[in-house]
Amino acid sequence: MAQPSDGRPGGVIHDIGYRPYSGPRLGTRDAGRxxxxxxxxxxxxxxxxxxxxxxxxxxxxxxxxxxAIMVAVMVTLGLTDGFLDYGxxxxxxxxxxxxxxxxxxxxxxxxxxxxxxISLYLARPLSATAYALVRxxxxxxxxxxxIALPVIVLYVGALTAEAxxxxxxxxxxxxxxxxxxxxxxxxxxSGLVASHTRRRGLAVGVxxxxxxxxTGVVSAVQAITDxxxxxxxxxVVGLFSPFSLVDGVQVGLLDGQSSFQVSxxxxxxxxxxxxxxxxxxxxxxxxxxxxxxxxxGR
Amino acid sequence: MNPTIARLALQSLFGQKRWxxxxxxxxxxxxxxxxxxxxTSGDAAATSFEAVIVxxxxxxxxxxxxxxxxxxxxxxxxxDGSIVYLLSKPISRYVVALSKLVVAVVVTVVxxxxxxxxxxxxxxxxxxxQALAVxxxxxxxxxxxxxxxVMLSAINRHxxxxxxxxxxxxxxxxxxxxxxxxxxxxxAFGRRIAEGLDDSLNLxxxxxxxxxxxxxxxxxxxxxxxxAGRRLARFQLGGDE
Numbered sequence: 001m002a003q004p005s006d007g008r009p010g011g012v013i014h015d016i017g018y019r020p021y022s023g024p025r026l027g028t029r030d031a032g033r034x035x036x037x038x039x040x041x042x043x044x045x046x047x048x049x050x051x052x053x054x055x056x057x058x059x060x061x062x063x064x065x066x067x068a069i070m071v072a073v074m075v076t077l078g079l080t081d082g083f084l085d086y087g088x089x090x091x092x093x094x095x096x097x098x099x100x101x102x103x104x105x106x107x108x109x110x111x112x113x114x115x116x117x118i119s120l121y122l123a124r125p126l127s128a129t130a131y132a133l134v135r136x137x138x139x140x141x142x143x144x145x146x147i148a149l150p151v152i153v154l155y156v157g158a159l160t161a162e163a164x165x166x167x168x169x170x171x172x173x174x175x176x177x178x179x180x181x182x183x184x185x186x187x188x189x190s191g192l193v194a195s196h197t198r199r200r201g202l203a204v205g206v207x208x209x210x211x212x213x214x215t216g217v218v219s220a221v222q223a224i225t226d227x228x229x230x231x232x233x234x235x236v237v238g239l240f241s242p243f244s245l246v247d248g249v250q251v252g253l254l255d256g257q258s259s260f261q262v263s264x265x266x267x268x269x270x271x272x273x274x275x276x277x278x279x280x281x282x283x284x285x286x287x288x289x290x291x292x293x294x295x296x297g298r
Numbered sequence: 299m300n301p302t303i304a305r306l307a308l309q310s311l312f313g314q315k316r317w318x319x320x321x322x323x324x325x326x327x328x329x330x331x332x333x334x335x336x337x338t339s340g341d342a343a344a345t346s347f348e349a350v351i352v353x354x355x356x357x358x359x360x361x362x363x364x365x366x367x368x369x370x371x372x373x374x375x376x377x378d379g380s381i382v383y384l385l386s387k388p389i390s391r392y393v394v395a396l397s398k399l400v401v402a403v404v405v406t407v408v409x410x411x412x413x414x415x416x417x418x419x420x421x422x423x424x425x426x427x428q429a430l431a432v433x434x435x436x437x438x439x440x441x442x443x444x445x446x447x448v449m450l451s452a453i454n455r456h457x458x459x460x461x462x463x464x465x466x467x468x469x470x471x472x473x474x475x476x477x478x479x480x481x482x483x484x485x486a487f488g489r490r491i492a493e494g495l496d497d498s499l500n501l502x503x504x505x506x507x508x509x510x511x512x513x514x515x516x517x518x519x520x521x522x523x524x525x526a527g528r529r530l531a532r533f534q535l536g537g538d539e
Contacts, residue, residue, distance in 0.1 A: 095471065
């Protein structure tokens with residue numbers, strides 16, 4: 001065949017149209033940002049199959065519809081003061097929030113671990129620590145949007161109905177602080193469960209059971225201690241459920257209204273509740289990061 | 299019944315990390331009863347009997363234990379595809395399904411109904427008859443729950459989620475407003491059966507006919523066994539979506 005015997009080249013390089021990547025080369029920070037945005041959208045099923053959108057979108061609608069109805073009732077009947085209570089709205093719709101958190105945390109934390117795609121992510125410049133924190137941030141913001149949106153609907157509805165601006169704004173901001181704290185606690189706990197139990201069904205079950213059973217136990221024991229007049233015991237018990245924990249911070253420090261039988265009435269217990277919730281977040285994140293570091297080492 | 303399949307099912311329940319979730323709920327129930335007994339003195343504990351047993355025991359612990367057990371016995375093998383090796387053995391698929399279901403029922407009865415019986419004893423030691431009635435009622439309800447969850451997981455892929463929605467939304471939330479739902483609520487059957495065994499109990503079961511509660515439980519149990527067998531008999535390997 002083509003023997004380069006007389007010094008002429010024997011082969012030809014054809015240009016068959018391969019193009020080099022000529023776009024901007026982004027750094028680690030941008031990889032993290034894009035992971036965050038993808039995770040946030042995936043939590044609502046955007047960018048996934050149509051069936052994956054069904055549950056989160058239905059639950060979001062379930063969250064917003066009662067708020068819209070409340071606004072409609074308020075506008076029709078002209079009830080502008082004392083009708084809306086922003087802080088207790090999340091506790092009223094606790095079941096919907098718990099189902100959302102439990103169903104969507106495995107989307108962000110279980111799938112990569114189960115399919116083994118985690119080793120591909122961790123082979124890139126993004127470190128295991130950053131990966132875990134970015135995933136947590138996606139879940140946190142997704143839950144934050146989920147809980148805050150109906151409360152914003154309530155607030156905007158109240159303002160358009162010309163309710164008292166300063167009073168409503170103060171209540172709204174206090175409730176928002178509570179919602180941010182609640183989202184962070186829920187994201188931490190559900191992320192921990194989802195990353196440790198890789199099978200989706202089990203992760204969902206354990207998260208729902210843990211959140212609902214703990215809140216049920218807290219309400220039951222508080223009802224008993226309330227009858228017995230043992231208030232300290234009731235306050236201690238309140239530390240053991242995310243919902244009563246954040247409720248306590250709202251009531252004790254931000255002058256909100258409580259949805260639980262026993263709640264701190266002074267700043268002292270409010271501070272203890274706040275410290276406990278911050279400790280849960282910090283400790284949970286530490287465990288999460290440690291777990292992903294271990295995954296990277298394998 | 300095939301003893302080997304039953305042994306394997308038991309192993310898959312207690313061989314993994316799952317077992318502590320299974321044991322945690324009954325322990326929590328009994329711990330709560332102890333706490334109630336310690337906090338309230340004597341007679342007051344007996345008055346909280348109904349609240350703790352109905353709301354927490356029959357309402358949460360029993361269905362959740364039976365849900366975890368049922369999905370744990372059937373689910374993982376279908377999920378990871380190893381059910382093929384089991385189904386390729388010359389054993390009737392109804393026998394396979396029945397063996398697994400029996401294990402699920404036994405574990406549910408021991409953990410769920412057993413813990414309810416002990417909780418009843420802790421709350422009111424003077425009335426062992428009441429505790430026994432609650433134990434029997436929750437054993438029947440637990441069996442019916444297992445069958446119901448098998449049916450639910452045969453209908454769609456997400457057995458755990460649909461089971462939770464049945465327990466929490468349907469029985470927990472809707473049934474408290476729409477009292478007519480007691481005719482299709484497994485928890486109400488169990489409460490009525492317990493009431494029927496001991497007249498001094500009042501477990502908020504409404505005026506459900508006692509015979510209806512027994513027959514409906516039986517129907518659910520038989521239907522669950524049949525549906526589980528039929529599902530395995532028609533099982534086809536599908537790709538994981």
